[in-house]
Every structure is written in structure tokens, then in C-alpha cells.
Amino acid sequence: MSLADGARGDLKLTGLHKRYPNGFVAVESLDLVIPQGSFFALLGPSGCGKTTTLRMVAGLEEATQGTIHIGEQDITYAKPYKRPVNTVFQNYALFPHLTIAENVAFGPKRRGAKDPIDRVKEILALTELTEQAGKKPAQLSGGQQQRVALARALINRPDVLLLDEPLGALDLKLRRAMQIELKRIQEEVGLTFVHVTHDQEEAMTMADTVAVMNKGRIEQMGAPYELYTNPRTTFVANFLGRSNLIKGTVVGREGTGDDAVVKVDMHGTVATIKASKVHTTSDEGWVGIRPEKVLIQPEGQSLDAPGAALSGAVVVDASYIGVSTDYTLRMPWGQEITCFEQNTGRRGGLIPVGTKVDVSWRPEFAFLLDSAQDV
Numbered sequence: 598m599s600l601a602d603g604a605r606g607d608l609k610l611t612g613l614h615k616r617y618p619n620g621f622v623a624v625e626s627l628d629l630v631i632p633q634g635s636f637f638a639l640l641g642p643s644g645c646g647k648t649t650t651l652r653m654v655a656g657l658e659e660a661t662q663g664t665i666h667i668g669e670q671d672i673t674y675a676k677p678y679k680r681p682v683n684t685v686f687q688n689y690a691l692f693p694h695l696t697i698a699e700n701v702a703f704g705p706k707r708r709g710a711k712d713p714i715d716r717v718k719e720i721l722a723l724t725e726l727t728e729q730a731g732k733k734p735a736q737l738s739g740g741q742q743q744r745v746a747l748a749r750a751l752i753n754r755p756d757v758l759l760l761d762e763p764l765g766a767l768d769l770k771l772r773r774a775m776q777i778e779l780k781r782i783q784e785e786v787g788l789t790f791v792h793v794t795h796d797q798e799e800a801m802t803m804a805d806t807v808a809v810m811n812k813g814r815i816e817q818m819g820a821p822y823e824l825y826t827n828p829r830t831t832f833v834a835n836f837l838g839r840s841n842l843i844k845g846t847v848v849g850r851e852g853t854g855d856d857a858v859v860k861v862d863m864h865g866t867v868a869t870i871k872a873s874k875v876h877t878t879s880d881e882g883w884v885g886i887r888p889e890k891v892l893i894q895p896e897g898q899s900l901d902a903p904g905a906a907l908s909g910a911v912v913v914d915a916s917y918i919g920v921s922t923d924y925t926l927r928m929p930w931g932q933e934i935t936c937f938e939q940n941t942g943r944r945g946g947l948i949p950v951g952t953k954v955d956v957s958w959r960p961e962f963a964f965l966l967d968s969a970q971d972v
């Protein structure tokens with residue numbers, strides 16, 4: 598596949614800023630480098646500025662400040678159709694009276710391509726639409742129509758493909774299937790994909806790199822695993838899955854380099870946290886731990902865990918959901934925390950509500966965040 602032939606380098610946003618005419622700042626001094634050929638996701642809640650960022654890259658919205666480059670080329674003020682960029686939106690915008698093949702051929706023909714038939718065939722095969730070539734859009738399912746929209750964008754050989762919640766209109770099952778499909782297509786064509794979504798699972802499933810956006814700014818950027826296991830802010834910790842956040846006070850530091858740890862007192866129990874997962878300079882912080890990393894055992898039974906054990910928790914809810922059981926635990930200081938336990942059969946049943954349990958986790962899974970941040 599030679600689609601990436603025209604690719605000319607990384608997409609680089611420098612100090613990109615958008616103030617709308619009513620004075621609202623939707624995007625604040627964004628600095629981003631999206632490597633050529635990567636699958637990049639811009640993830641954040643509704644209204645955080647994702648679409649505005651995408652529209653500035655597409656040229657549909659003018660930046661108030663900052664620059665947009667693809668490789669060495671400055672496209673900040675280029676007309677939308679002059680940019681080596683294409684966008685796939687959630688509403689497919691297909692021509693209802695044209696066949697699928699004609700829909701896909703429309704762009705190249707308008708730009709003067711005499712007979713793009715080979716290329717149309719190639720793109721239809723890539724998007725698994727060969728058998729639908731002669732049909733009209735109304736005869737296709739939602740997922741197939743979405744693939745036609747993608748085919749129409751890919752045939753233009755953009756350097757960068759922008760995807761604005763492209764799977765938003767699909768039901769959950771089809772959405773999951775299309776996520777895998779999109780990832781396959783991106784790997785095959787090797788173009789830069791910039792995917793905007795508010796769905797954390799979608800971003801994590803597909804993207805090599807995820808940038809978490811909040812209130813017009815990037816809070817954290819990295820590989821999905823890195824963001825999930827080592828969030829730097831309470832916003833990221835809560836937006837990507839669930840987190841338990843427990844107030845703690847730093848009482849000491851030990852070791853150096855990779856072995857360095859911080860000791861944190863949580864309501865009388867001292868926990869150890871890797872220094873690389875400490876994201877506050879203050880002595881007060883939030884100790885964060887993912888629910889699936891929380892280990893519990895009825896009081897008096899041995900808790901096979903190397904971490905510090907918190908005792909005196911009570912099970913206040915046990916919800917069996919097949920692969921796992923979700924426990925809500927009330928800690929002695931009144932806070933409720935969550936534990937997701939895999940149902941391996943080891944326990945031979947649920948721990949009943951009302952049972953007193955000991956709680957622990959492996960030290961390497963915990964992180965420490967700034968206590969001034971909201972939870």
C-alpha cells in the first residue's frame with residue numbers, strides 16, 4: 598500500500614490558541630507534536646476544546662494565536678482545501694443518489710482525475726466495501742456507511758486524517774468492531790490519524806498516544822498504559838477509568854534513582870509509593886489506587902499482599918457482574934472505596950455485606966497526586 602507516499606512529516610501545533618468572538622477561550626496555548634504515521638487520540642469531556650482544535654487543523658476555524666505545521670510546511674493560514682488534511686465526521690455526508698463507488702470516486706474526479714477506478718477499487722478493498730460498490734448509501738448499515746466516509750477521505754491521500762467522533766452514531770457492538778477495523782486500516786496505510794473522542798475506552802483501544810484535554814489544555818499525554826497506570830492529575834485519574842483517592846501525608850523518603858520511594862501516612866497506616874509516581878511537591882496528597890488493584894480479605898484471614906494493610910473496612914455493597922465482583926468498602930474514617938475482584942473461583946462465593954475486611958495493594962500500583970486538585 599502506497600498511501601503514505603505523500604506524507605511529509607509530523608503534525609506540530611505550537612502555542613495554538615482559540616478565542617471565539619464572544620471572548621470565550623476554547624483552546625489555550627496548545628503545544629503538541631504528533632509523529633507522522635501515528636494514531637493519536639484527543640480525549641476529553643464535552644466542551645473541552647477537542648473539536649475546536651481539530652477544526653483549526655482542518656482550516657475550518659482560524660487560530661487566534663500560534664502555528665500549525667506539517668513537517669516544514671506552515672499551514673496555519675492555508676485555505677482548507679489546500680491543506681494535506683481530510684476530516685471524517687460523525688454524520689457521513691454521503692451523496693444519496695450516487696453508488697458507493699461513485700461516492701468514493703467523487704473527490705478525485707472533481708479534482709480532475711480522469712479514471713480513478715483502480716484507486717477506487719484499492720480503497721474499497723481496504724475498507725472492505727468491494728461487495729457494496731454498486732449499492733446506494735441507504736442500502737448500507739451504519740458501520741458500512743461510516744467506512745464509505747472513511748474511504749472518501751482516504752482516496753484523497755491526505756497526510757493527516759482527522760476523525761471527529763466518527764463512531765459516535767453507531768451502537769456499542771458495531772462501535773467496538775469499527776475501532777478494531779479503523780486501527781487495522783491505519784496500520785495498513787500508515788497515515789497520521791488524529792481521532793477526537795470523549796470515550797476513554799475508544800481512545801485507549803485505538804491510539805498509540807492519547808492526549809487528555811480539559812478546559813482547553815492538555816493535562817497529560819502518553820501511551821494508554823502510561824496514562825492509566827501513572828496519571829499525573831486527579832482529572833486524568835478519574836477520566837480514564839475509576840480511581841480511589843485517599844488523603845495522605847508524606848512522612849519520609851527513602852532510596853535513590855529507580856528505587857526511590859515516598860512514605861505516606863494514610864489515616865494511621867504508612868504506604869510506600871514509587872517516586873516516579875509522585876506528582877505533588879506538597880506534603881499533603883491524594884494516594885491513588887485503581888479498584889482492580891485493591892486486594893481484600895475477611896478480617897483474621899491472611900492477606901497475601903506485600904503492601905501496608907488497612908484494617909477495619911466493612912463491605913457495604915457486593916455487586917456480582919460475572920467476570921468480577923464490585924465491592925464498596927467503608928473505611929474506618931468514613932470514606933467509601935471500590936474494589937473490583939476477578940471471579941477466579943478462588944474465594945468460592947462473594948464476601949457478604951457487613952463483613953469486616955483488611956484492605957491492601959502492591960506498592961508499585963499506587964500513585965500520589967496534588968491534594969489541591971479536585972476529586
Ligand code: ATP
Nearest residue numbers: 617619621623642643644645646647648649650795
Ligand atoms: P464536544 O465533544 O461536545 O463536541 P469539544 O471538546 O469538541 O466538545 P468544542 O466543540 O471544541 O468542544 O467547544 C469548546 C468550547 O468552545 C465549548 O464550551 C463551546 O461551547 C465553545 N464554543 C464552540 N464554538 C463556539 C463559538 N463559535 N463561539 C463561542 N464559543 C464556542
